[in-house]
Amino acid sequence: MQQYALFAGPRLPTVVNTDWSTALIGDASHPLSGAFGAGAGFALEDAYVLAQSLFWADTENKSLSEALRLFDNVRSPHYKSLYGVLDEFAAVEKTLQNLHLGYDDEVAFRVDRTWSHKHNWIYHYDVSCPPLCRPNPL
Secondary structure, eight states, X not given: XXXXXXXXXXXXXXXXXXXXXXXXXXXXXXXXXXXXXXXXHHHHHHHHHHHHHXXXXXXXXXXXXXXXXXXXXXXHHHHHHHHHHHHHHHHHHHHHHHHOOOHHHHHHHHHHHHSSGGGGGGTSOOTTSOGGGSOOOO
């Protein structure tokens, strides 16, 4: 079985720099591998939320830093939840190292433990819905 890293960079606690002047989007903000098969979708979500945050700031006469705070308040918790899924995946990998299963049993174990309905929120995430209208993903 070919294995790829699930995470390819540091976990960022925020996707905006400390002076609230620059935001990271796409792979720059969440350097996940192709493990979820959703990298382009995540990048488009980032772009949408950033555009909406900037539009809000413009129409409400708010500053760039306020727009970026809004962007960060929406996106950073989403990526924190994704990091939690990666931690679950890592725990499964650690368990598998000790089980010494055959190929078919290992695949069944991996699918059973990592690809369940509890992860559907990753693929059915409505970026246009404010965070408070979403169910808690974990």
